[in-house]
Amino acid sequence: MAGQGHEHGPTSPAIAAPAARQAADEVEVRGHIVDSLLLPKILDRILQMGGSFEIRDCKIGMRRTDPSYARIGIRAESPEAIDAILADLVEHGASPVHPEDAKVVPADIAGAFPEGFYSTTNQQTQVRFKGRWIDVQDQEMDCGIVLDPAAGVARCVPMVRVVVGMPIVVGHAGVRVIPMERPRESTLFGFMSSNVSSEKPKSVSLRSVAEAVRSTRAAGKKVLLVGGPAIVHTGSAPHVAAMIREGWIQALFAGNALATHDIEQSLYGTSLGVSIERGEPIEHGHEHHLRAINAIRRAGGIRRAVESGLLTSGIMYECVRHDVDLVLAGSIRDDGPLPEVITDTLAAQDRMREAIRDVGFALLIATALHSIATGNLLPAWVKVVCVDINPATVTKLSDRGTFQTIGLVTDVEPFVRALAAELATAPAAG
Amino acid sequence: MAGQGHEHGPTSPAIAAPAARQAADEVEVRGHIVDSLLLPKILDRILQMGGSFEIRDCKIGMRRTDPSYARIGIRAESPEAIDAILADLVEHGASPVHPEDAKVVPADIAGAFPEGFYSTTNQQTQVRFKGRWIDVQDQEMDCGIVLDPAAGVARCVPMVRVVVGMPIVVGHAGVRVIPMERPRESTLFGFMSSNVSSEKPKSVSLRSVAEAVRSTRAAGKKVLLVGGPAIVHTGSAPHVAAMIREGWIQALFAGNALATHDIEQSLYGTSLGVSIERGEPIEHGHEHHLRAINAIRRAGGIRRAVESGLLTSGIMYECVRHDVDLVLAGSIRDDGPLPEVITDTLAAQDRMREAIRDVGFALLIATALHSIATGNLLPAWVKVVCVDINPATVTKLSDRGTFQTIGLVTDVEPFVRALAAELATAPAAG
Amino acid sequence: MAGQGHEHGPTSPAIAAPAARQAADEVEVRGHIVDSLLLPKILDRILQMGGSFEIRDCKIGMRRTDPSYARIGIRAESPEAIDAILADLVEHGASPVHPEDAKVVPADIAGAFPEGFYSTTNQQTQVRFKGRWIDVQDQEMDCGIVLDPAAGVARCVPMVRVVVGMPIVVGHAGVRVIPMERPRESTLFGFMSSNVSSEKPKSVSLRSVAEAVRSTRAAGKKVLLVGGPAIVHTGSAPHVAAMIREGWIQALFAGNALATHDIEQSLYGTSLGVSIERGEPIEHGHEHHLRAINAIRRAGGIRRAVESGLLTSGIMYECVRHDVDLVLAGSIRDDGPLPEVITDTLAAQDRMREAIRDVGFALLIATALHSIATGNLLPAWVKVVCVDINPATVTKLSDRGTFQTIGLVTDVEPFVRALAAELATAPAAG
Amino acid sequence: MAGQGHEHGPTSPAIAAPAARQAADEVEVRGHIVDSLLLPKILDRILQMGGSFEIRDCKIGMRRTDPSYARIGIRAESPEAIDAILADLVEHGASPVHPEDAKVVPADIAGAFPEGFYSTTNQQTQVRFKGRWIDVQDQEMDCGIVLDPAAGVARCVPMVRVVVGMPIVVGHAGVRVIPMERPRESTLFGFMSSNVSSEKPKSVSLRSVAEAVRSTRAAGKKVLLVGGPAIVHTGSAPHVAAMIREGWIQALFAGNALATHDIEQSLYGTSLGVSIERGEPIEHGHEHHLRAINAIRRAGGIRRAVESGLLTSGIMYECVRHDVDLVLAGSIRDDGPLPEVITDTLAAQDRMREAIRDVGFALLIATALHSIATGNLLPAWVKVVCVDINPATVTKLSDRGTFQTIGLVTDVEPFVRALAAELATAPAAG
Numbered sequence A, B, C, D: 001m002a003g004q005g006h007e008h009g010p011t012s013p014a015i016a017a018p019a020a021r022q023a024a025d026e027v028e029v030r031g032h033i034v035d036s037l038l039l040p041k042i043l044d045r046i047l048q049m050g051g052s053f054e055i056r057d058c059k060i061g062m063r064r065t066d067p068s069y070a071r072i073g074i075r076a077e078s079p080e081a082i083d084a085i086l087a088d089l090v091e092h093g094a095s096p097v098h099p100e101d102a103k104v105v106p107a108d109i110a111g112a113f114p115e116g117f118y119s120t121t122n123q124q125t126q127v128r129f130k131g132r133w134i135d136v137q138d139q140e141m142d143c144g145i146v147l148d149p150a151a152g153v154a155r156c157v158p159m160v161r162v163v164v165g166m167p168i169v170v171g172h173a174g175v176r177v178i179p180m181e182r183p184r185e186s187t188l189f190g191f192m193s194s195n196v197s198s199e200k201p202k203s204v205s206l207r208s209v210a211e212a213v214r215s216t217r218a219a220g221k222k223v224l225l226v227g228g229p230a231i232v233h234t235g236s237a238p239h240v241a242a243m244i245r246e247g248w249i250q251a252l253f254a255g256n257a258l259a260t261h262d263i264e265q266s267l268y269g270t271s272l273g274v275s276i277e278r279g280e281p282i283e284h285g286h287e288h289h290l291r292a293i294n295a296i297r298r299a300g301g302i303r304r305a306v307e308s309g310l311l312t313s314g315i316m317y318e319c320v321r322h323d324v325d326l327v328l329a330g331s332i333r334d335d336g337p338l339p340e341v342i343t344d345t346l347a348a349q350d351r352m353r354e355a356i357r358d359v360g361f362a363l364l365i366a367t368a369l370h371s372i373a374t375g376n377l378l379p380a381w382v383k384v385v386c387v388d389i390n391p392a393t394v395t396k397l398s399d400r401g402t403f404q405t406i407g408l409v410t411d412v413e414p415f416v417r418a419l420a421a422e423l424a425t426a427p428a429a430g
Helices: A038-048 A079-091 A187-192 A202-218 A237-245 A256-268 A285-299 A302-307 A315-321 A345-355 A368-377 A391-399 A412-424 B038-048 B079-091 B187-192 B202-218 B237-245 B256-268 B285-299 B302-307 B315-321 B345-355 B368-377 B391-399 B412-424 C038-048 C079-091 C187-192 C202-218 C237-245 C256-268 C285-299 C302-307 C315-321 C345-355 C368-377 C391-399 C412-424 D038-048 D079-091 D187-192 D202-218 D237-245 D256-268 D285-299 D302-307 D315-321 D345-355 D368-377 D391-399 D412-424
Strands: A023-031 A052-059 A068-076 A103-106 A124-129 A132-137 A144-148 A153-157 A167-170 A175-178 A222-227 A251-255 A325-329 A359-365 A383-388 A405-409 B023-031 B052-059 B068-076 B103-106 B124-129 B132-137 B144-148 B153-157 B167-170 B175-178 B222-227 B251-255 B325-329 B359-365 B383-388 B405-409 C023-031 C052-059 C068-076 C103-106 C124-129 C132-137 C144-148 C153-157 C167-170 C175-178 C222-227 C251-255 C325-329 C359-365 C383-388 C405-409 D023-031 D052-059 D068-076 D103-106 D124-129 D132-137 D144-148 D153-157 D167-170 D175-178 D222-227 D251-255 D325-329 D359-365 D383-388 D405-409
Touching (some): A023 A038, A023 A079, A124 A144, A202 A222, A237 A412, A251 A256, A359 A368, A359 A412, A368 A391, A383 A412, A391 A405, A412 C202, B023 B079, B038 B052, B038 B079, B068 B079, B124 B144, B202 B383, B202 B412, B222 B368, B237 B412, B251 B256, B251 B345, B285 B302, B315 B325, B325 B345, B359 B412, B368 B383, B368 B391, B383 B391, B383 B412, B412 D412, C038 C079, C202 C359, C251 C256, C251 C345, C251 C368, C256 C302, C315 C325, C359 C368, C359 C412, C368 C391, C383 C412, D124 D144, D202 D222, D202 D359, D256 D285, D256 D302, D256 D315, D302 D315, D383 D412
Parallel strands (some): A132 A153, A222 A359, A383 A405, B132 B153, B222 B251, B251 B325, B383 B405, C132 C153, C222 C251, C383 C405, D251 D325
Antiparallel strands (some): A144 A167, B052 B068, B124 B175, C124 C132, C144 C167, D103 D167, D124 D132, D144 D153, D144 D167
16 A cells, blocks of 8 residues: 555645645554554545545554554645544544644633533543643543643543633644454454344353453453343343342442332332232232332331341342442432432432443443443443343444444343353352 | 122132121222223122122113213122222222222321322322312322312322321222223224334324324313434424424423434534434534533523524424423433433423423323333323334333323334424414 | 113114114124123124114123123114124124024135135134034135035135135125133233233243143144244254254244254354354355255255255254154245245145144244244134244234234243253153 | 565464465455455455465555555465465455466256355356456356356356256356445435434435436336335325336335235225225225235236226236336235235246346335345345335345345335325436
């Protein structure tokens, strides 16, 4: 692909446009250029945005996984066009050869970013500060970056948490993204990422998820479970409870419904009034979930209900007993709710942010709302598996930007039962 | 079906059990017994719950829609068994022949009902107070009933709003339910209720919904639209905006996402970064929704953005201009959110309760969360049509108890476009 | 419900219409009137069709499952109206009190019924011949009835098999239907029939299906499996093979695809080119299915491939080894096809008709085409369970008239794996 | 990407393995290397299959759409490994620099290919014969290639049509594939290809399909409609009939069901017994489809029924009147069937092969069976749009290899109605 000095561009603008209005710059790309299709993507973007390019240096690693390097000259019709192209390429993983420091302006309005703020992705990001590239902390998509010049520390900040005077990064200069590479360490994991279909060998998927849970624990990271009430309706609660008891799950994000039906099952043996044992609706069973909530509210909450001996089994019980970091986030469809439910959604998001700090693997089961909410908060390098019988839930999660998500279109109960059984063959370290 | 004095029961318990432990009572059923299948259902319940019955009086109306009447003697093995049967039959529309007044006990704990509280349905309910049946107001499922003895007024109260000392109805005595009849005035409406399938004549459904909107407005009731962001993604926002402008919609329940993408489209021409006009992703378009929220937060909210001329088109714009009762309820997946979004879910529910007071027809489009939340609040006599391309959303709504819901499995944009066109043929009264 | 001599009708036609044009008749209903909602349905139909009724006799059984009896007088404005009502009521299980013999006319055209032919349902049907009610044999929906006066035998005949001169029943006179009752022997089975949702306790469903398989075998009836290729794609083939080997399945209906991918897995370890073991696409694996077909065609068919030692495992192998009645029906999407595939669809239907003769339970897994085809052939009293991850397949089957179908919305592999394991706990009698 | 003489390989085998066992070869790639990601894909494949590469020549076109060229040296551990790599690269569009002629062997068994046959894709393919590359005719996936040495003509042949002695191409030598490029002429078309989701701007999709129909007709090619019975059930038949009448459709593939319900609607106003006008089930309407089939069989077929004046409207009527190439293919779920239905599936496939010869655009609506069958026959350069409310149908079509398919997840009736209206704005040329 050695450009022999001539330029590649859409309309040979070099002749048509006066040189004075032209502008040029240079970017570098590093990484698995062949493998990750980075280089063609970047060249393609330059051309699409009306620029032209010249490959000035290109080294390809000896092996597929060796890093490669390319330096690319870019030309466009105006400095504005060059800026737009550079801003775009930065998101695709290129970085300017002669970078500037990131620019910050103080926030002028509380709870809003200044004009022109840099809007984050969930990819690993760095900002240039006093000539050095520093990592942005608390990486999260759809935030701004606050850069503390005194401490030399940059981190993501949600819009609603902006206070007047906060130094917020604006523009794309001095910001670079280190894009994720395609997963290669585990081919099992790789196979699942291809597309969303229920017609795939299922036991392979299962082993892959079990392996991800094990290796996450072995690496000292937390496993996060995000679950919807279908876990209880389908009779999967005992299997989840077992996984908690055996140390496989360190954090649980759910809503009032999962917690309520889990407690309903523990107190009455039903879920939404349907007997889990016999599969039939029970007389007045549809009231059970409300009576369960009422009982827990009367007891002063889930933790107290466990301590007082009212609640003696189930997912909530095991969470209390094994100090799982439990975040129950409220929604407008909640009955009650249970006392532990955080009814303010911004407060709930903040608790979720706290809880994901050391999460290495997230398993999202049968909930679109909590899965998307969690996906919004997770950095791109946390592995995510989303299990749902409805392919639309998985598709929606990817559409919203959580690209690292691997979707398993399968039925919840058999999956959770088999996963618990698979994990039980070798206990968690602790 | 004249029982000739002998009893019908599962095991002829009259012989096996000593008479002393037996118990008996009598219930009445009124209404469209033939048409609504009430009588067989009630007889079936008695037998299923271990009782036996004797039909003591039975008058069938001359026409299908004339009210009928039946008086049924019930026997069971114990007073407790009779109580259980009576409690069950009350929910199916039977009422004791010799009723007592409803019993109340004062709430002993704030935010929780007393033990044994009567748990409401969304059907029209009456309580007996000083020998008279009075209507329960603010009918809503999964609430308790507070009965003010001074005012002689009963109304539904959500658990979380209970204050210590509130007189709450307990048990089933003195409570009766007047079950909804099957819809008959409109056969078009009737046809749609059969089951959830996409393979039905579609133009009939459309005319039925248009007719329901018109007749609701003609009756001086409000039309409520509950919508998800797919309305904007699919390019349906202009059609919804037109319906608002023309006076067909009086209340709108939605979340941050619908409002954000509507504003994104108005400001940038995109929805989730995809051009509505050309259907293609725009450069950096994925940031547009965040920039739209930021712009509105900087402006001080949607209403101010309309007043200042920043926001000049779209659903939100029309809501502000035409005084639509707009409730934007927060959720944990929200970015921002927009200033008008109510982030506390209990506060949002209360605003929704207020707004549904005069609603005669609710149209739920492409949102599971807001649809289920709304379904939880609506009494059974408000007609509900749920439009979604995913049959699971419709099924879920019915499973959660909103039985009056008619599901239309269809694509949002063509449906909304055609509905707006159909309604435009004859303008709303006001 | 004793009508006291007065009539119930929509518009009191007795006054409006001259008596001379009126007509009347009488029908009987027997069976579980209370339980099956038969009586209200019939009264409702009479009124809907413009008639009026009078209940002349009504006896209700002592227990829920005891048979009841009602005799109902019907009036309408004309003999034609009475005929239409009677024809309708017959399908709902009523029968005329003063019946005539069934009328037959000889078929005038080969492969078509005479005008006015009686069109069958899949319910148990009888025709009146020389004053006696005789059972119609080979009950199948959407057929005609051929009544052999010499042998006094009636049976269903498909349109395409009509030969000139065949005596075909016309009109509704002398035909009666004995409607199925709701299943009650097994409450587990009952629970599943409520509606199509994936949110149900799954292990209950599984035990119910296993129990149905066992009781069918214990009763000396055949179990029929109807399966699609997703059985192989999802890695379920070994479990199905095990069930065949252990004597649980006597007949298998499938298409070229299931057989091909099963053989592909046996020969190459892949299904549609994806390794079942590792879950990854294999180099050139997409060609494997074609090479598998080619190999079997070269060998002279599946049976010969087993005999020659080419094919040594899998579903097809076990079918050959255990004399399962295998019907591979062709479709236009077939590659090859395999030599055993019956490419003429009418011939395939005839083979399926033969094979279902002694089937007591049909398990339909992951195939819409073969499931609907089988559903068309099965009488209403054969229990059918349809397993598919897509709720639309189940809905479609019911919409097409196979009302006895119980739908399980679940994932194929875990279901089949667990079913095989459950059945393996106690072996089949033989 | 100029390889500076050193090799890139997974494990530096040059040292470990004795040179004598090594093998090498050279391939060329031409086309839009940057744009189509061809080059990285090919390099990736070489490494994955255990080979190493050296880029020996590389010219990149000036513009994105200009052709580029690369010559790549390949090394592997054995001649067999080189062969496997070459075979694989051929499918990805590379071709050997020093090619041989294609090898043929005569078929030894009727209806089966010889061992080692070349299995075709649906991409444009050429075979080398006497030193020249000749186009393979009747391109179709999952066939073999018969090469007539006398005529110098190569064409695809389905397995079942092989006769003893036919010269069949074996191995990959002398075969090359010219891969399709990504569509670029129409960005509208491009946008739709991204993924399968119902949440996209719908009117853009509609205009794209209308434009494809128009441009196909303008180019003198045929438009093929492949449709399922939901077209009739949803009330879309009149719109399809209009499109046929106005000259937009030249070929129609369907089954007995679409034809039957279309005729049922014409004769009785119902589809599956449901009134299209009023949306309600009609008395005895479920028999209508059988009576419709019977009437057509009595008339001697669809064409005769049109000629005799029995059938006067609908899709079938318009097909007869406007000489649409109608292929009704049988399936095992058919009632009747209608006389024009081809009940032998191999005969039906052959008729479909004939009919697609000049098809330039295929619109597949609401049928999985006929869509997959058609997809199997179409070469990759025929544009395909698949419209279904169920995303699984679209996914399945792509999984089966018809990669050029663009899926529209939308409701049939509004789509077809709007398409007919859009096309009616400017009439077809002929």
